[in-house]
Amino acid sequence: MSSEPTIRVPADFEAEFPGASRSASEVAANLSRTAAAFVSAVERWPRETANLSASAFQTLAILEGADEPLPAHVIAERLIVRSASMTSLLHTLERRGLVERHPHPSDRRKILIQLTDEARRIVDQTLPVQHAVIAAAVGDVSEADRERLITTLATIWTRLENLAERPLPIPKARRKRRTPAAARQARPTK
Amino acid sequence: MSSEPTIRVPADFEAEFPGASRSASEVAANLSRTAAAFVSAVERWPRETANLSASAFQTLAILEGADEPLPAHVIAERLIVRSASMTSLLHTLERRGLVERHPHPSDRRKILIQLTDEARRIVDQTLPVQHAVIAAAVGDVSEADRERLITTLATIWTRLENLAERPLPIPKARRKRRTPAAARQARPTK
DNA sequence: TATTGTTATACTCTATAACTATA
DNA sequence: TATAGTTATAGAGTATAACAATA
Numbered sequence: 001m002s003s004e005p006t007i008r009v010p011a012d013f014e015a016e017f018p019g020a021s022r023s024a025s026e027v028a029a030n031l032s033r034t035a036a037a038f039v040s041a042v043e044r045w046p047r048e049t050a051n052l053s054a055s056a057f058q059t060l061a062i063l064e065g066a067d068e069p070l071p072a073h074v075i076a077e078r079l080i081v082r083s084a085s086m087t088s089l090l091h092t093l094e095r096r097g098l099v100e101r102h103p104h105p106s107d108r109r110k111i112l113i114q115l116t117d118e119a120r121r122i123v124d125q126t127l128p129v130q131h132a133v134i135a136a137a138v139g140d141v142s143e144a145d146r147e148r149l150i151t152t153l154a155t156i157w158t159r160l161e162n163l164a165e166r167p168l169p170i171p172k173a174r175r176k177r178r179t180p181a182a183a184r185q186a187r188p189t190k
Numbered sequence: 191m192s193s194e195p196t197i198r199v200p201a202d203f204e205a206e207f208p209g210a211s212r213s214a215s216e217v218a219a220n221l222s223r224t225a226a227a228f229v230s231a232v233e234r235w236p237r238e239t240a241n242l243s244a245s246a247f248q249t250l251a252i253l254e255g256a257d258e259p260l261p262a263h264v265i266a267e268r269l270i271v272r273s274a275s276m277t278s279l280l281h282t283l284e285r286r287g288l289v290e291r292h293p294h295p296s297d298r299r300k301i302l303i304q305l306t307d308e309a310r311r312i313v314d315q316t317l318p319v320q321h322a323v324i325a326a327a328v329g330d331v332s333e334a335d336r337e338r339l340i341t342t343l344a345t346i347w348t349r350l351e352n353l354a355e356r357p358l359p360i361p362k363a364r365r366k367r368r369t370p371a372a373a374r375q376a377r378p379t380k
Numbered sequence: 381t382a383t384t385g386t387t388a389t390a391c392t393c394t395a396t397a398a399c400t401a402t403a
Numbered sequence: 404t405a406t407a408g409t410t411a412t413a414g415a416g417t418a419t420a421a422c423a424a425t426a
Contacts (some may be wrong), residue, residue: 005344010361020321023336024328035225035344037350061383109425127362137349138214145342146213150340153224154195159327160227171319299402299407
């Protein structure tokens, strides 16, 4: 497929899109592609060995990390899903014997979600693989470059957080470039 | 939520997971979070102004970029989806009046997908906003750092491509650390 | 009144398998 | 035989709205 080591953007890009930045768009494209490959690599093990989706495994990992049963709404907050979605996710995990619902001892509105031993085994096997995959993926990058990368990513992330709270920007007009195909179409058809 | 500028991993991490790398996992965590924020920022405009999902807008953008009608299987290849998923995507877009199906003039197995004027208007308005959002997000990063970032991402991506073709690794045993909660549970309950 | 969780419903996206028609 | 596309079906994920039980 697109097996170039870096994704680059054509030179006339900023002429076509006033307000755009060629280098910024190259950052965005390469960042998205690398992160997608990262996520796919990390999700591979739980999917192929335990048939667990990303959300499903994340639910187990959250419970394992908490080291104690959690009420459903707490897991929902950490996963960033609605309570109705959480109910359905927990239903799937319960059917597969990976979590159990228990009544909360003092607040009878709540249910406490507890991992089964099988779920704990899955998490214990999956986390080392995921971390090993990550270590391998970053293996060719020096420690100094890792630190630089983390810092630059943090700079971008902070800006994105601010942007998310602002209203949508007003579009600037695009100056469409003439592509060979468009020129072909524009030419009188004989 | 997790509004720290950088995500960091505890110092005892490598003791718990032999074969893992603390700095690599920090790279992975920060990369995933920043990329997710990027994708969410870029998908915001087409979703909020035209109610278009990422795949739906991508389909329109591919057609716009090609500058000529494309057969369905070509779009499916570029989107990396199965032909059946493409059919359903195109059905949704057709219902919304954004694409039209036309018979291929010479190969009667094929259909040519063409953008409507409304779809072209949407793409023309969306692309400048997306590129402006990207330029704003990366605005605080110097040109030199952008280039370094792209290079480092390419290094990681190349490794991930190789890893994807290999069989799954064998998990190394985890050395569970004692968390406060676990210690509490382990202690005799009085 | 607010919180917790469930049910019902719907829509998107993706996937597989069986199928038609065309090359 | 291989290719292009559709239909049928299924499942995961997310969303909203109405609801019951409890605080």
